[in-house]
Amino acid sequence: MIDRRASAENESNSNGDNDDTLPSHETTTPSTVSLPMIDLEIHDIEGIGPTTAKKLKEAGIVSVMDLAVASSEELAIDINTSKESAATFVIGAQRLLRDSKVIDKEFLTADAALEKRKAMLRCSTGSRALDELFLGGIETQAVTEFYGEFGSGKSQICHTLCATARQSIDSGGMDSGVIYIDTEGTFRPERVEQIARARGLDHRLVLKSVAVCKVYNSSHLELIVKDLGRYVNEFKAKLVIIDSIISLHRAEFLGRGTLANRQQKLNGMLHKLIRLAEIFNIAVVITNQVQSSPDTFFGDPTKAAGGNILGHSATYRISQSPERIELQR
Numbered sequence: 001m002i003d004r005r006a007s008a009e010n011e012s013n014s015n016g017d018n019d020d021t022l023p024s025h026e027t028t029t030p031s032t033v034s035l036p037m038i039d040l041e042i043h044d045i046e047g048i049g050p051t052t053a054k055k056l057k058e059a060g061i062v063s064v065m066d067l068a069v070a071s072s073e074e075l076a077i078d079i080n081t082s083k084e085s086a087a088t089f090v091i092g093a094q095r096l097l098r099d100s101k102v103i104d105k106e107f108l109t110a111d112a113a114l115e116k117r118k119a120m121l122r123c124s125t126g127s128r129a130l131d132e133l134f135l136g137g138i139e140t141q142a143v144t145e146f147y148g149e150f151g152s153g154k155s156q157i158c159h160t161l162c163a164t165a166r167q168s169i170d171s172g173g174m175d176s177g178v179i180y181i182d183t184e185g186t187f188r189p190e191r192v193e194q195i196a197r198a199r200g201l202d203h204r205l206v207l208k209s210v211a212v213c214k215v216y217n218s219s220h221l222e223l224i225v226k227d228l229g230r231y232v233n234e235f236k237a238k239l240v241i242i243d244s245i246i247s248l249h250r251a252e253f254l255g256r257g258t259l260a261n262r263q264q265k266l267n268g269m270l271h272k273l274i275r276l277a278e279i280f281n282i283a284v285v286i287t288n289q290v291q292s293s294p295d296t297f298f299g300d301p302t303k304a305a306g307g308n309i310l311g312h313s314a315t316y317r318i319s320q321s322p323e324r325i326e327l328q329r
């Protein structure tokens with residue numbers, strides 16, 4: 001976590017092809033991204049027999065990793081069991097992964113934690129000033145939230161990341177695929193192509209690397225997030241973008257009476273995203289809207305939507321306006 005505040009005035013935040021862009025680089029041919037290698041099976045987990053394994057499979061949990069990142073509350077409902085049993089399965093999956101050295105032990109010595117941080121990758125945002133703010137680019141093992149008013153350039157940054165992620169690690173990318181979850185219908189492949197061309201990248205390769213999912217309602221989004229581990233493996237993605245995380249929930253859960261339910265659902269998704277980012281060593285980028293804050297007499301009268309749930313979940317929060325970008329933590 002960064003505990004410094006920094007701002008970059010006149011930051012590039014809209015176009016991928018202005019003065020602030022990084023030098024263009026050749027892309028490399030796609031190579032296999034190093035995701036945790038698991039040849040473990042669900043039935044290797046202590047206490048899981050064929051009947052439970054079948055139920056888990058029917059609920060879409062086909063690998064030990066899927067189970068390890070599942071929420072025990074949701075799992076209990078999905079496989080019709082008690083919360084305690086579901087929690088035992090999830091803990092069992094995590095223990096197996098830990099014993100097999102796929103994920104970290106519960107306690108790490110600081111030097112081992114440092115080694116883990118070294119495995120972290122950074123993906124250039126395509127803007128030199130913004131990369132400086134991030135000390136090199138957006139990080140894996142973290143959730144980065146861009147929030148700002150409409151037209152402030154959130155989706156443009158997401159489109160640019162689609163192009164930069166495919167670049168080689170030496171060139172500031174992650175040599176990886178991208179999963180783009182579009183909840184607002186604003187993903188434009190032609191814009192990604194335009195940005196890739198402007199940077200002298202192989203636009204065909206870039207476009208092939210981006211797996212887009214258009215999501216129409218909040219339940220669909222929750223389902224996609226739930227199965228994200230599988231898609232990350234399938235598309236060899238090191239970057240998952242959700243543009244935006246909140247619009248569907250905000251539109252569907254209206255009125256004070258539904259607020260608790262909405263926040264609970266958002267919380268579930270965000271925690272899943274944090275677990276995925278850490279376990280799969282992937283970067284998660286989410287965008288968020290702003291809401292007016294009528295009690296503000298001085299300064300910015302807007303704040304990020306989603307309340308404390310979103311505020312406490314993202315590792316980095318970036319406030320964005322057409323003129324200014326600010327890293328908040």
Ligand SMILES: Nc1ncnc2c1ncn2[C@@H]1O[C@H](COP(=O)(O)OP(=O)(O)OP(=O)(O)O)[C@@H](O)[C@H]1O
Nearest residue numbers: 014015148149150151152153154155156157186191
């Ligand atoms: N194809 C394009 N070429 C150049 N500039 C563009 C293009 N598309 C959008 N822009 C510019 O980028 C700016 C930011 O748009 P963007 O869609 O990223 O905003 P946003 O923050 O995602 O807004 P919203 O909250 O409505 O989703 C727009 O004001 C527009 O001027």
Ligand SMILES: [Mg+2]
Nearest residue numbers: 154155184186
């Ligand atoms: Mg947008």
